[in-house]
Amino acid sequence: MDFSSGQLKFAGFFLVVFILVMIFAYWKDRKIIKAHYKGVSILFLIIFSVIAFYWVLVKVL
Numbered sequence: 001m002d003f004s005s006g007q008l009k010f011a012g013f014f015l016v017v018f019i020l021v022m023i024f025a026y027w028k029d030r031k032i033i034k035a036h037y038k039g040v041s042i043l044f045l046i047i048f049s050v051i052a053f054y055w056v057l058v059k060v061l
Contacts, residue, residue: 003011026033
């Protein structure tokens with residue numbers, strides 16, 4: 001399926017604007033993010049460790 005040049009321009013423009021809006025929203029909410037999500041990295045580490053342990057256990061057995 002081929003895309004017209006107008007569709008490709010719109011997709012590129014949309015992508016650039018979307019990324020800029022996401023960056024602006026992040027910079028605006030940075031202080032709130034730091035306050036509310038302080039221990040999330042530890043939680044992700046624990047979840048990753050449990051999944052890795054399960055994967056190793058399944059591969060060995």
